[in-house]
Amino acid sequence: MRYQNKPTLIVRNQLYQEYLIDKNLNFIEIEQVPNLSYPSPKQQSQLEIVGHTWKVGDRLYKLAHKYYGDSKLWWVISYYNKAPTEAHFALGDIVEIPLPLDKLLEFIGY
Numbered sequence: 001m002r003y004q005n006k007p008t009l010i011v012r013n014q015l016y017q018e019y020l021i022d023k024n025l026n027f028i029e030i031e032q033v034p035n036l037s038y039p040s041p042k043q044q045s046q047l048e049i050v051g052h053t054w055k056v057g058d059r060l061y062k063l064a065h066k067y068y069g070d071s072k073l074w075w076v077i078s079y080y081n082k083a084p085t086e087a088h089f090a091l092g093d094i095v096e097i098p099l100p101l102d103k104l105l106e107f108i109g110y
Helices: 014-022 060-068 071-080 101-108
Strands: 008-011 028-031 048-053 094-099
Touching: 014 028, 060 071, 060 094, 071 094, 071 101, 094 101
Parallel strands: none
Antiparallel strands: 008 028, 048 094
16 A cells, blocks of 8 residues: 555644534544655666556556556556646656566665
């Protein structure tokens, strides 16, 4: 899982006071987002990059399922391509799929 065994933060901020009251909560626990770094050129040279031509019906989660066996890893493809959403891809764009996954995750600090 993406956030399994990741540090969490406790939020008691006044901005959420109405939400906390509505939900009868004292606080919200959220996962702390890791500080990732983009792979260096040397690290990129150690990866195999599979090119996928973006077409009608493509979704990042579908590509993640196809190449990584887990649709929840869509964010890896998004991060590597520096394209935060599917709207950042146009028909005919080449989406780079970095492999192997474990090596890429090590390089980016995940």
